[in-house]
Amino acid sequence: MTTQYPLPSAVDRRAQRVSLICPDRSQGEKLPVAEPIHLASTPSCECDFGECRTQVLPLLYEMSRLVAEAGDLQTTLTILLQLMKRHMKLIRGAVSLYDRDSGKIFIHESFGLSPDEVARGVYRLGEGITGRVVETGQAMVVPCIGDEPNFLNRTDSRGDLAQTRLSFVCVPIRRGRKIMGAISAERIYENRQLLDLDARIMTILAATLAQSVELYLVEHVQTVALQAENRRLRGALKEKFKPSNIIGHSKPMQEVYNLIEKVTRSKTTVLILGESGVGKELVASAIHYHGLNSTGPFIKFNCAALPETVIESELFGHEKGSFTGATAQRKGRFEEAHGGTIFIDEVGELSLSMQAKLLRVLQERTFERVGGNTPIQVDIRILAATNRNLIDMVEKGTFREDLYYRLNVFPITIPPLRDRGNDIIALADHFVTRFSQEMGVGVNRISTPAINMLLCYDWPGNVRELENVIERAIILAEDGVIHAYNLPPSLQTPVVSDASDVGSLEAKLNAVEYEMIVDVLKATHGNTTEAARQLGLTRRILGLRMAKYDLDRKVFR
Template identity: 60%
Template sequence: MHPINLNEPATTRPTLAESLSFTCQLGECRSELLPLLSEVSKVVSGEGSLSKTLKLVLELMQKHLQVTRAMISLYDASCDQIFIHESFGLTKDEIEKGVYYPGEGITGKVVETRQPIIVPVIADEPLFLNRTGSWDKTVDCRLSFICVPIMRGMKVMGTIGVERLYNNRQLLYLDLEVLAIIATTIAQAVELHLLERAHKQVLQAQSARLDKELKEKFKPANIIGNSKAMQSVYRMIDKVSHARTTVLILGESGVGKERVASAIHYNSSCGGGPFVKFNCASLPESVIESELFGHEKGAFTGAAARRAGRFEEADGGTIFLDEVGELSLSAQAKLLRVIQERCFERLGSNESIKVNVRILAATHCDLTAMVAKGTFREDLFYRLNVFPITIPPLRERGNDILILAEHFNAWFAKEQQADVPAISTPALNLMLNYDWPGNVRELENMMERAVLLAEEGVIHSYHLPAALQPAVLGELGEQSGLEARLSMMEYELIVEALARFQGNMSRAAAQLGLTRRMLGLRMAKYQLNYKDYRCGD
C-alpha cells in the first residue's frame, strides 16, 4: 500500500493553488475546481438531510472530477464499523457489502491512521479488498483509488473514496487536495448526523430494555411511557379493570386522564359495551342534567322529542365523567342517586330507569378542599373516591418526555407526509428541563409545531416555543437576521459538546476548537453550567 507521499518529499508535490495555475498542462483541464468547491459549500450550508446533502456532493464530484465510482462512508463508534452512507456507481447490494472495521482494507486503514491514502494502481494493491464486489479486474485494472478521512478536530467520522483513471501523478495529488477540502466542508454535517444517530440508538436501547422488563407486566396499549411513576399507575389500572368499582382519576390538566379511563374500560368485563364520555365543564348548568339523564318531549322549551341521556347510552358499558368537580350541587345530588341505586328519571318524567353502568370520574380539582368549602358534596366525594388513581404530571416522568416526544414526532411527520425529523440534543435538553404545566397535551401541541418548522430535517432548540428557551435564547428568538441565527447555532453546538463529554469543559473546548477560557465565556453568554451535564447530577 502506498501512503500519501508515495516516498517523495512533500516539497515535490504541487499545492492546490500551484496545480490550478497549470491544470490544463496535466493532460486534463481542471478550470472548474473552484466552482466545484463553491457549489459543495453552498449545498452543505443549505437545508436538507445528510443523505440528500451527500447525494448532491457526489453528483458534483461526478460532474467535475469524472470519477468512475465514489463513496462516502461513516464510522459508527458504537459498533466500531465503517459503512457506506451514500455512493455513486454502486448498486444497493454492493453498498450493503461495503462494511469495514478500523484497520481493515484501505478504508479501514484511513479511519485507523486518520491519514489519506493514494493507490495509484488498484490492481497492484493487495490491501484493496473489493468488499463491495464493484471492481472488475478486466475492466478496471488501471483505475486509481483515493481515500481521505472526514475529520473534526482529532476525531475521524468517516471517509471519502473515489476510483478513476489517472494518467498524471500530479493530477492524482490535485484531486487528493480537492477531496480533503470537500471532507472538511462536510465534516460538521456528518458529525451532527452521527450524534443524532447515537442518541437514537441510546433511546432505542433504553426503550427495548424497559419493554423487556414490562413484557410480563400489564401495560395499556393506549398509554406511552415506562417511568416508575407510570408503572405504578399501570399496576392500579390492572387491579381495578376487572372489577366494577367506581374509580376517581386525579391529576393536572393534560396528563391523560381520559386515556386511563379508556384503558380501564377496554380491559374490563364490560369492554365490549359502550364507552360514553362526558365533559361536565363543557356545557352550561341549565342543560347538563338533560344531557346526563335525558328528557321527555315538552319537558322544557325546545324539547321537541324524547331524548336519551348519557347514562342510558352507557347502559351495559362505562360512562366517563370528566371534570366532575365542575358539576352544580343539584346535578351532584342526582349523580349520587345514580351511583347508589343505578337508577334515575328523565327530566319531565316520573318513570325510573335502571341502568347497568360502570362509573369512572376524573378531575384536576382538589375535591377535599371543595368539600371543606361546601362546593362539592361530601357524600358524593366518598362515593366517587372508592378507588382513586393519581396520574403523575409530565415533569415527574423523567425520560417519558423523550419517548413521548419521539412518538409525537413520528405521528405528526406521518400525518404531514414528511420524513421523520431528528430531534437535536439541545432541543431534548430543553424538553427535559421544562416544567410542562400543560403536561402531555402541551408536549403534543409543541411537537406538531416543531415538525412543521423542521424544514432541514432536524428539530433544533430554536424551533421550540419561547417558554422552553433560556431567557437569553428567548430574546434571540424574537430577533431576525444572521447574528441571531448564528448565536442559536453556537448555543446548540456548545450544548452538544457538553452533553457528549458529560460536562468536561476541557474536552468540550477541544472538540469545538476553543480554549477552555473561550468556552467559559460563551457558556456564560448562554447561561450554561457544566454541572448540568454531569452524569448523576
C-alpha cells in the same frame, strides 16, 4: 365450448311458459284465453328431447309457493335442490351466494358435495365459470366440462376432468342489476336441446329466488360481516388502550398501571385525579376496554363543555314535550351507556343540584328522564375525573360530601409531567414519529440542547402542552432535526436568553450557537481542540463561548 345466455325478456319468459306447458306447440302459437292450466297433474306429450319436461311444472309451482310462504331461505333452498335432483335428474347441484364485503362467492347450500368439497368451493369475481357468471350476470352452459379450460373444478369432486362427460349449467341469481349469487347443476346430457331447456328452467328458478336471497344477504351475511367488523374494531381499541401502551416507564406511572390492572377486574366506581392534560381520558379508556363491561358502549361526557341548563337533559334524557324544543323523546348518556361504561369528566364543575341527582344514580343505578316519572334501571360502570381538589371543595361547601365518598371508592391519581422524569423524552419521541407521519415530513430526532430544554421546563399544561410543542417544532424543523430554536420562547433556557429579550434576533443566534457547541462537544467527547477545529474557532474563542453558556468539557467526556 361454453355458451352464454342473456337473461330472457318478458316476451321470452312467456314463450318459455308456453313451451314448458306444451313443448309440441310452436312458440308463436297463442294459448286460448280460457284454456286452464292444471299444475297439479302431469299432462302427457311427446317431444324429441329424450325426456319430457312437463313434470317440471309442479316444481315451478312448488317453488313459487315456498318463496311466498317460507321465511327460511335455508329450507327453501334445500327443497329447491331436492326437487331439481328429482325432476331434472341432476348429479350435483349448488346455490352459491356473493358476499360483496369480502369479494368471495361461496357455496351456501348443495347436494352431491361433501363438507370438505363445499369448503373448497370458494371463488372470486371472474374465477372459473361460477365467478364469470356472477361477474357478467349471464347464464353459461358447458356441454362437456372436460373440454372447457375455464372450468376450475375447485371443489375437486369430479376426478379426472378429461374423462368426464358431465355437462355444467350455471345461472345468476339476479334482482335488477344486482347479482347476488348463482345456481349451478351437473349431469350427463345426451340432447343439447334438453340442456338448453334446463338452463332456461334454472333461470326461472333463480329469478323466483332472487328476492328471498337478497333479504337473506341483508339480514345474515351483511349482519355477520358488520358483527365481525365490530369485533375487529373492539379488539383494535382494546390493543390500543392496553395499560402497557400508555407511554411512560417512570415509577409514578408504574403505580398507575398497577392500579388500572387491579380495578379492571371489577365494576367498581373509579375517581381519576390529576392536573389538566395529564391523560385522564386515556386511563379511563384503558379501564373500560380491559374491564368486565368492555363489550358494551363507552360513553364520554364533559361537564364543563355544556351550560348547566343542558347538562340534566344530556345526562338523563327527556320526554317529548318536557320543555320548549323537546319535540321527541331522547335518551340520555346514562341510558346510552347501559351495559357499558360512562366517563364523566370534570365532575367538579357540576352544580349542587346536579350533584344530588348524580348521587342517586351512583347509589341505585336508577333515574327518570326530564319530564318523565318512569324509573329507568341501568347496568353501567361509572368513571369520573376532575382536576379540582374535591376535598377543598367539600370543606367550602361547593361539593357534596356524600357524593365525594361515593365517587372516591377507588381513586387513581395521575402524576404531572414534570414529575415523570425521562417519560418526557419518550413522549416527545412518540409525538415526533406521529406528527412526522401525519405531515409527511422527514423529522426523525431531537437535538441534545432541545432535549435539555424539554427536561428543564415545568410543563404546566402537561402532556397536552408537550404534544402541541412538538407539533409546532415539526412544522418549523428544516433539516430533519428539531433544534432548540424550533421550540417556543417559553421553553428557551435562561442561560441562552439572559443576554437579551426572548424572541429577539440575538436570543435566537445565542440558541443556535449554544446548540452547535453542545453537539460538537458531545461528538468529540469533550475534546476542545477537536471541537474548536470542527467549529472553525481557536481554543481561546471556544473557551470564551463555553464560559458564556456555563459549559464544562468534563461533562461531555
